[in-house]
Amino acid sequence: MAAKHNAAILIIDDDAYIREMLTLLFESEGMDRIETAVNGAEGLRKLEAFGEPFVVFLDLMMPISSGWDVLDAVDGNPDLKIHRIAVMSASRPDKSELRGYPFLPKPLDLQQVVRFAKGGFKPSGPSTNGHSPMPD
Amino acid sequence: MRFLHLLEVFIYFGWWLFIRELYPDRVDPLYSRLVVVLPPLFCFVLSYRVKWIRDHLETLFYATLYVLVTHNFYQNHLNYDLPSWVMTIYITIAGVCACFLSSRALFFFSVYLVGLGLYLAHVNHYRYDFFVPGLITITALMNITLYYRNRALKQVAEGKIRFEKLFNATFEAVALHENGKIIAVNKSFGELFGVDSEEVIGQEIFSFVAPESLDVVVQQTDEGWERPYEIDTRTRTGERIPVQVSVKRHIYEGREVRMVAVRDLRDRLRFEAERRKKLEAQAAVELRDQFISIASHELRTPLTPLKLSNDILVRLIEERGLDGLTSAHVLRILRNTGTQIGRITKLIDDMLDVSRMKIGHFELNLEDFDFNEMVRQVADLYAYELERSGTSLRVIAKKQPIPVHLDRNRVEQVLTNFVKNALIYGNGKPIVITYRCLKDRVFFSVRDRGIGIPEDKIGKIFERFERAVSAKNYGGLGLGLYIVQQIVSAHRGEVRVKSKLGRGSRFSAIFPLRAKPGKISFRSENHSNELELE
Numbered sequence: 001m002a003a004k005h006n007a008a009i010l011i012i013d014d015d016a017y018i019r020e021m022l023t024l025l026f027e028s029e030g031m032d033r034i035e036t037a038v039n040g041a042e043g044l045r046k047l048e049a050f051g052e053p054f055v056v057f058l059d060l061m062m063p064i065s066s067g068w069d070v071l072d073a074v075d076g077n078p079d080l081k082i083h084r085i086a087v088m089s090a091s092r093p094d095k096s097e098l099r100g101y102p103f104l105p106k107p108l109d110l111q112q113v114v115r116f117a118k119g120g121f122k123p124s125g126p127s128t129n130g131h132s133p134m135p136d
Numbered sequence: 137m138r139f140l141h142l143l144e145v146f147i148y149f150g151w152w153l154f155i156r157e158l159y160p161d162r163v164d165p166l167y168s169r170l171v172v173v174l175p176p177l178f179c180f181v182l183s184y185r186v187k188w189i190r191d192h193l194e195t196l197f198y199a200t201l202y203v204l205v206t207h208n209f210y211q212n213h214l215n216y217d218l219p220s221w222v223m224t225i226y227i228t229i230a231g232v233c234a235c236f237l238s239s240r241a242l243f244f245f246s247v248y249l250v251g252l253g254l255y256l257a258h259v260n261h262y263r264y265d266f267f268v269p270g271l272i273t274i275t276a277l278m279n280i281t282l283y284y285r286n287r288a289l290k291q292v293a294e295g296k297i298r299f300e301k302l303f304n305a306t307f308e309a310v311a312l313h314e315n316g317k318i319i320a321v322n323k324s325f326g327e328l329f330g331v332d333s334e335e336v337i338g339q340e341i342f343s344f345v346a347p348e349s350l351d352v353v354v355q356q357t358d359e360g361w362e363r364p365y366e367i368d369t370r371t372r373t374g375e376r377i378p379v380q381v382s383v384k385r386h387i388y389e390g391r392e393v394r395m396v397a398v399r400d401l402r403d404r405l406r407f408e409a410e411r412r413k414k415l416e417a418q419a420a421v422e423l424r425d426q427f428i429s430i431a432s433h434e435l436r437t438p439l440t441p442l443k444l445s446n447d448i449l450v451r452l453i454e455e456r457g458l459d460g461l462t463s464a465h466v467l468r469i470l471r472n473t474g475t476q477i478g479r480i481t482k483l484i485d486d487m488l489d490v491s492r493m494k495i496g497h498f499e500l501n502l503e504d505f506d507f508n509e510m511v512r513q514v515a516d517l518y519a520y521e522l523e524r525s526g527t528s529l530r531v532i533a534k535k536q537p538i539p540v541h542l543d544r545n546r547v548e549q550v551l552t553n554f555v556k557n558a559l560i561y562g563n564g565k566p567i568v569i570t571y572r573c574l575k576d577r578v579f580f581s582v583r584d585r586g587i588g589i590p591e592d593k594i595g596k597i598f599e600r601f602e603r604a605v606s607a608k609n610y611g612g613l614g615l616g617l618y619i620v621q622q623i624v625s626a627h628r629g630e631v632r633v634k635s636k637l638g639r640g641s642r643f644s645a646i647f648p649l650r651a652k653p654g655k656i657s658f659r660s661e662n663h664s665n666e667l668e669l670e
Contacts, residue, residue, distance in 0.1 A: 016524045017441035017472050025448050090436040107443035
């Protein structure tokens, strides 16, 4: 469990307040390696640059490059080190659109977010993707 | 036409060979015959080669015909006998038939024949039998003419009956007029304009045209085009009927008249209007659905950080108690809460503004204030947000105060909207605010170096719910610039935008230094993007 507690976290969201509040939340939960990105492109850059796998919180609607772009890039590049990705959005995408990634609806449920960060979250959708190795 | 030449040769030469067989003792020089049939023969052969001959086949035919006939009469004059005389008659009749190609040719040919006959009778010591072929020609001519004339008359009579039937059977209203005076109208015309089809004869056709359409009719008549055009007509009771008119020249009882076909457009226009209304209603419903979807998403966007900060605060207090929290922590969370409440308030304000502007309940609260100070205040307001997104904001202006008499809140709103757009679409690149006083006006602009606006969208961004980028990537209700436009025009100012895709945009507004109070009338929107917000 200790390793999971210490997983690095990447928050990709264009809303500065959400980034700030999530950072604050994870800090108070005792996690110390937290990265943020304002759009998909920056998020991907950070994913590629850092040596350790991330737990990613990914917003969908973002300027320049959206969450969909990140998902496309992740699906096309199995070398990226990722623990798991959670998609966050105020809209409600179809399950097929999500391609099996777990979905956290906005406004976010704090319990779900913390549990996902710590690795104990059961996703709402069926998990078929290699990057989200959680039990169904 | 070229075969007529060949026929000419065969008749003339063939007949001569036939006579020679019948009367071998006759003296008739072969060479002279051969010579006169050579020109038509050449015409026939050369017509395949020489363009000039092809172009003048008819004239050449008449010329050779005259030569042949003259030669024949001359031979008859030289050795007067029965076969030669019979031949002359036949040749003459054949010539007449050939000349039926045109009435003018026929006329000249018969005159020529009579003249030739008279001349030869004179030189041949008053032998008037030379005149006989001419007489036969004239008789034949009269018979043939009468035959064709009768046939033509019969056709005309039949055609007239057919025309009358068609005239009255057609749905279109049709009138015949000569120089504007009505000669005949059909039943449909009478029904359309509520007149009796007999009474109307002799009246002016233009009296049915609505006065404001007269120019169009005169122009169309002058140009003589036969293509249909649309005008308004007027019935005798004063009712206006939109119609499509097409005019054709027509021969009626031997006179050249104009046939005017009038098609009633009322049904078509009504149908089109209904269709347009239906489409507009559909578009409005679609737009409303789209707006509701965008608006609910937009309202939920600030809710996420709001709920997040609230939940975090609750969680922290539950876990650690109030004493376990630093005031800096709490302040950070509560500031965020405040900001989100502000965002929601702004969204709702925007929606209320638009709805107010739409129904015209939008008035300016004019007050005296310093424009300079107002801009600085707005810039300060955004300092926090700018810093957070790593964007620099520069204000270029003179320091001295600019006293204005405007609606301060509204002008602030315009500036805020510009700055916010620059923040959203500015890609984090520096933003510059410029403002200055120009005589009796104050001008300000906000420039960014961001994504810019595609050229085809620039004209539309000031409309409600319009945005140059997809809502999927950028939030917002699509109301900001619409509100800006309304505020600026309420002040009788002007708003401008200059933008290049990928290079950034510059939004500027010009306000009068002293706006005039009073009720504002907004430009009427006649496009289909209508949507009631209430």
